[in-house]
Amino acid sequence: MKVITAVLLGAGDRGMGAYAPYSLKHPDRLKMVAVAEPDTDKRKKFQALHQIDDAMCFENWEDLLANDKLADIALVCTQDRMHFEPTMQALDKGYHVLLEKPMSPDLAECIQMVEKAEEKRLILSVCHVLRYTKFFQTLKKIIKSGKIGEIICIQHNENVGYWHQAHSFVRGHWRNKAESNPMILAKSCHDMDILSWLIDSDCRYISSFGSLKHFKKENAPEGAPLRCLDGCPVEDTCPYHVAKWYLGENIGWPTSVISPDTSYDARLKALKEGPFGRCVYHCDNDVVDHQVVIAEFENQVSFAFTMCAFNKGGRSIKVMGSKGEIRALMEKNEIEILDFETENKEVVSVSRSASGHGGGDFGIISDFVKLVQENKTESLTSGRKSLESHVMAFAAEESRISHQTINLSEFVKR
Numbered sequence: 001m002k003v004i005t006a007v008l009l010g011a012g013d014r015g016m017g018a019y020a021p022y023s024l025k026h027p028d029r030l031k032m033v034a035v036a037e038p039d040t041d042k043r044k045k046f047q048a049l050h051q052i053d054d055a056m057c058f059e060n061w062e063d064l065l066a067n068d069k070l071a072d073i074a075l076v077c078t079q080d081r082m083h084f085e086p087t088m089q090a091l092d093k094g095y096h097v098l099l100e101k102p103m104s105p106d107l108a109e110c111i112q113m114v115e116k117a118e119e120k121r122l123i124l125s126v127c128h129v130l131r132y133t134k135f136f137q138t139l140k141k142i143i144k145s146g147k148i149g150e151i152i153c154i155q156h157n158e159n160v161g162y163w164h165q166a167h168s169f170v171r172g173h174w175r176n177k178a179e180s181n182p183m184i185l186a187k188s189c190h191d192m193d194i195l196s197w198l199i200d201s202d203c204r205y206i207s208s209f210g211s212l213k214h215f216k217k218e219n220a221p222e223g224a225p226l227r228c229l230d231g232c233p234v235e236d237t238c239p240y241h242v243a244k245w246y247l248g249e250n251i252g253w254p255t256s257v258i259s260p261d262t263s264y265d266a267r268l269k270a271l272k273e274g275p276f277g278r279c280v281y282h283c284d285n286d287v288v289d290h291q292v293v294i295a296e297f298e299n300q301v302s303f304a305f306t307m308c309a310f311n312k313g314g315r316s317i318k319v320m321g322s323k324g325e326i327r328a329l330m331e332k333n334e335i336e337i338l339d340f341e342t343e344n345k346e347v348v349s350v351s352r353s354a355s356g357h358g359g360g361d362f363g364i365i366s367d368f369v370k371l372v373q374e375n376k377t378e379s380l381t382s383g384r385k386s387l388e389s390h391v392m393a394f395a396a397e398e399s400r401i402s403h404q405t406i407n408l409s410e411f412v413k414r
């Protein structure tokens with residue numbers, strides 16, 4: 001089959017670290033031919049990894065897309081508030097687009113991107129990578145098989161992890177909703193999507209509660225400086241102290257995010273000068289650190305979802321049916337099925353994958369490449385399908401703020 005060519009818009013952690021490496025593993029299927037990235041170090045690193053000509057390296061996506069079409073597909077991995085324009089222009093140029101989630105912090109923009117792709121008859125896939133994991137695909141098959149009868153209710157926990165919250169949502173790029181998105185959209189649109197997919201119906205009503213409770217200035221230990229390395233009195237006991245997370249032997253994610261140069265001196269400099277060196281109680285974060293969402297669907301199935309930062313991390317789910325129940329732990333790749341009639345328990349162990357998100361990162365890029373090769377336009381996470389999870393996330397945030405239950409059909413009309 002033809003080798004698919006691709007341009008990358010945004011050589012950050014997801015673009016360079018999650019999706020583009022597929023081309024290095026499978027050069028017979030995908031080749032990166034151009035990159036747009038404002039950070040010189042990141043751009044040069046990506047250029048060297050993929051042996052890209054100087055003429056095909058750009059400081060910004062505008063300059064790349066000003067050219068005639070350079071490849072078959074465009075990977076849009078810019079920051080969340082920079083998704084709309086490059087996606088619309090890439091579609092106008094004739095690129096199939098793989099778009100990092102969330103699509104946009106503006107629902108109207110989400111809809112416009114979907115309509116543009118459909119108008120152009122091009123693939124627009126959104127990186128809801130959980131659908132491509134063996135764990136959730138196995139769970140979906142068990143539900144569809146009827147082993148637990150008719151689904152009645154689902155309980156789902158997204159255990160963000162205390163360290164992940166501190167890195168990404170207190171110190172990092174997604175800490176402030178005015179600069180990025182509300183937490184429910186930035187982190188949990190994955191979960192809104194997977195729940196919608198498992199339930200296989202349209203969401204009817206949604207309600208949500210949550211707040212920023214812990215990572216605030218009033219909770220700072222007495223005498224804690226603005227930066228961890230400026231002599232913190234609780235350095236030895238604070239679980240969020242930067243020396244513990246960024247100055248040890250691990251130079252992979254999340255350490256790799258703080259500096260393209262992962263030498264000790266470069267990391268130390270980044271912590272003394274950059275955003276990741278700040279005390280978690282002295283940041284400009286305002287996104288929630290815990291949130292619950294409850295929803296009812298047209299088929300009368302309901303779910304209760306909890307996102308919380310104060311745990312080790314991982315996802316867990318309980319699916320309750322008319323004939324049995326499923327309990328599943330993603331971090332253990334284990335699914336337990338209980339039959340009500342026999343009270344027998346069956347444990348399904350799901351094989352682990354080397355790529356990120358339980359194999360979902362490579363799963364989605366592999367599927368995307370295959371769709372382009374076979375000239376198909378409908379993907380498992382098409383823009384149209386992904387709209388549902390985004391609407392749910394936007395509505396949940398409105399509910400959280402207004403303390404009202406949201407009717408989804410009325411919300412979309414507004």
